[in-house]
Amino acid sequence: MKFLEEYRDRQAVGQLAQAIRRIVTRPWTLMEVCGGQTHTIVKTGLQDLLPDTITLVHGPGCPVCVTPLETIDRAIAIASRREVIFCSFGDMLRVPGSSKCLFDAKAEGADVRIVYSPLDALQLARRHPDRQVVFFAVGFETTAPANAMAVWQAAREGVLNFSLLVSHVLVPPAMEAILNSPNCRVQAFLAAGHVCTVMGFEQYEPLSSRYHVPIVVTGFEPLDLLEGVQLAVAQLEDGRAQVENQYARAVRRSGNRPAQQRISEVFEIIPCTWRGIGEIPASGLRLRPAYRFFAAEERFHIHVEPVLESSECIAGLVLQGQRKPQDCPAFGTRCTPEMPLGAPMVSSEGACAAYYHYGKRTQEAGGTVVSITAAGH
Amino acid sequence: MCLAVPGKIISITEEENLGLRRGKVDFAGIRKEVCLAYTPEARVGDYVLVHVGFSLSVIDEAEAQHVFETLRQLDQLEELGESAG
Numbered sequence: 001m002k003f004l005e006e007y008r009d010r011q012a013v014g015q016l017a018q019a020i021r022r023i024v025t026r027p028w029t030l031m032e033v034c035g036g037q038t039h040t041i042v043k044t045g046l047q048d049l050l051p052d053t054i055t056l057v058h059g060p061g062c063p064v065c066v067t068p069l070e071t072i073d074r075a076i077a078i079a080s081r082r083e084v085i086f087c088s089f090g091d092m093l094r095v096p097g098s099s100k101c102l103f104d105a106k107a108e109g110a111d112v113r114i115v116y117s118p119l120d121a122l123q124l125a126r127r128h129p130d131r132q133v134v135f136f137a138v139g140f141e142t143t144a145p146a147n148a149m150a151v152w153q154a155a156r157e158g159v160l161n162f163s164l165l166v167s168h169v170l171v172p173p174a175m176e177a178i179l180n181s182p183n184c185r186v187q188a189f190l191a192a193g194h195v196c197t198v199m200g201f202e203q204y205e206p207l208s209s210r211y212h213v214p215i216v217v218t219g220f221e222p223l224d225l226l227e228g229v230q231l232a233v234a235q236l237e238d239g240r241a242q243v244e245n246q247y248a249r250a251v252r253r254s255g256n257r258p259a260q261q262r263i264s265e266v267f268e269i270i271p272c273t274w275r276g277i278g279e280i281p282a283s284g285l286r287l288r289p290a291y292r293f294f295a296a297e298e299r300f301h302i303h304v305e306p307v308l309e310s311s312e313c314i315a316g317l318v319l320q321g322q323r324k325p326q327d328c329p330a331f332g333t334r335c336t337p338e339m340p341l342g343a344p345m346v347s348s349e350g351a352c353a354a355y356y357h358y359g360k361r362t363q364e365a366g367g368t369v370v371s372i373t374a375a376g377h
Numbered sequence: 378m379c380l381a382v383p384g385k386i387i388s389i390t391e392e393e394n395l396g397l398r399r400g401k402v403d404f405a406g407i408r409k410e411v412c413l414a415y416t417p418e419a420r421v422g423d424y425v426l427v428h429v430g431f432s433l434s435v436i437d438e439a440e441a442q443h444v445f446e447t448l449r450q451l452d453q454l455e456e457l458g459e460s461a462g
Contacts, residue, residue: 001405003383003424003436012448019451036379063378089429091378117430119412142379145415146429149397157395194379197426197434227444249441250381250426250434259415259433349378 003249007221008044016226017049020233027053028236029185030229031178031321033171034061034192035349036220042354044222050229057185057321058354060174061192063139064091064347065319066274067167070304072097075136075165077302079110084300085128087121088136090114094337094346098307118150118164125154125162134296137164140171142194144285145259148266151287151294165296166286169272171195172203173283179211183322188232190218190225193247198263200255204243212241219247266291275343276309276316315342318351325352325359332356381428383436386421389413402427 032038038058041047047056060066076097079086086102093102093114106112111131115121118135125133137147147164154162171192178184191204196217204215214235218228228246235242245251263285272284287295309315312330317323325331325344335341337353344350384402391398402411402425411425416432419425425432 001383002385003441006445012445015448015451016444034379061379089378117412119430139378142381142428142433145433146412146431149412149414149431153395153397192379194381194426194428194433197381223444227447248443249437250383252434256415256433258417262415347378 004221007219007223009223013046013049013222013226016223016230020054020226020230021051023230023234023237024051024053025237027055028187028233029055029057030188030190030232031057031059031186032190032218032225032228033059033175034195034220035059035065035347035351035354036194037061037190037192037218037225038351039349039354039358040220040222040225043358046222046225049226054229054233056229057324058318058351059189059321060178060274060277060319061140061171061195062319062344062347062349062351063143063167063169064095065315065343065350066169066277067092067095067138067343068273068275069098069307069309071165071167072101073304073307074297074302076100076102076105076110077304078134078165078296078300079105079112080108081132081300083132084111085124085131085133086110086112086136087115087124087133088112089138091347091349092136092138094340095343096340096346118147119153122150122154122159122162125159126157129161132161132163132299134163134165137166137168139168140192140195141198141263142192144168144263144267145198145256148262151266151291152262154294155291160293163294163296163299164287166267168267168285169274170269170283170285172207173280174274174277176207177277177280177283178320179207179213181320181322186213186321188214188236189216190228190232191215193217193219193224193251196247196251196255198256198259200253201243201245201251202253208241208243214241215243217243217245217247217251219250274319276313276319278316310341313342315344315352318344325355328352379428381426381433383424383426384409384411386413386419386423386425389419389421400432402432
């Protein structure tokens with residue numbers, strides 16, 4: 001596919017890795033923010049191409065992983081109602097709630113459907129006026145324009161049997177929370193490219209100068225990630241701290257203005273609890289009063305008991321880059337994608353799932369890049 | 378979840394009334410209908426980055442070549458280094 005395969009070229013990747021080796025003089029720790037980037041890194045063995053002095057730690061950019069346990073329980077309770085068709089992206093179905101996941105609810109008879117787009121859920125609502133169609137609106141800024149449009153369109157058409165269970169989080173406040181942590185190891189960020197296609201990167205400029213941390217807006221293919229590392233390391237070696245845009249083929253500084261306008265028309269910013277991390281100020285979205293009619297948690301009054309996470313799961317530390325998945329005593333034994341203790345083991349963007357699926361294979365291949373051209377995602 | 382894939386716009390439908398701007402987008406042979414409301418500048422033949430059925434950005438083809446330019450320059454530097462050494 002054009003604009004994908006050329007960025008997976010093994011020779012080009014090797015050449016860029018060589019260029020990084022030439023500029024590094026000291027150890028540096030970089031965080032890639034998005035779980036999609038983590039998967040490319042682990043799947044293709046990019047860490048092994050880098051000098052030993054460069055450590056990549058994995059960030060909180062996995063919406064599935066940070067959706068609170070109570071929200072999963074609320075989703076299951078809503079999905080289990082007879083009048084409801086509950087629609088979700090496939091990623092959310094295996095995420096463990098306090099006693100079961102959405103797949104279990106489906107097996108027990110709940111009408112849970114996987115959709116590709118919130119517009120597909122809206123279409124189901126048009127076709128089934130006698131049912132309540134609820135869409136599980138989970139995601140970062142990348143997904144917010146789609147969810148905002150679905151609600152805006154439902155309001156315009158008067159599709160009143162449609163609603164959203166919103167669990168939306170914002171990336172820059174989480175990056176700031178990581179920088180404020182006393183245990184912060186991160187010296188530079190590879191910012192999440194697709195979040196920036198929507199929001200641009202003006203928001204990162206005060207963050208970069210206040211904390212003196214290089215932030216490089218980075219894409220998702222192996223060549224993008226290595227170029228992101230190269231730009232970040234060059235800044236660190238020079239003592240610079242700026243925002244740079246590696247992913248300029250898709251990201252403009254001001255982002256996508258029409259999408260931003262629709263998001264702020266439909267959603268407002270609120271403090272938000274991140275699973276495993278805790279509450280972060282101004283880091284989440286909820287529907288504005290004018291669209292609150294479409295809020296599923298208000299339409300279905302469901303009381304959910306606060307519950308405790310598995311005490312063994314270190315997902316919160318993994319999501320903040322303070323631990324690697326294999327530091328967890330339960331990794332691959334008591335916690336697997338089939339029987340997960342925490343969400344990062346089941347999400348397609350979770351760091352634990354990436355290490356579980358690809359970690360061993362990379363080691364067996366002797367630290368070389370494994371099938372870069374087959375790295376479809 | 379933030380997965381977005383580049384595809385080429387094959388056709389565009391501008392709908393009246395309650396419709397949203399949409400188009401057919403080709404992803405290496407697989408064609409899907411995509412909402413183009415957020416990329417009003419997108420034209421037939423453009424590559425757009427698509428996430429959950431929405432086009433979020435028109436790919437800048439000149440910028441897409443940038444990393445390959447950098448690699449060519451690295452190549453030349455290496456050659457210079459070798460001939461100087």
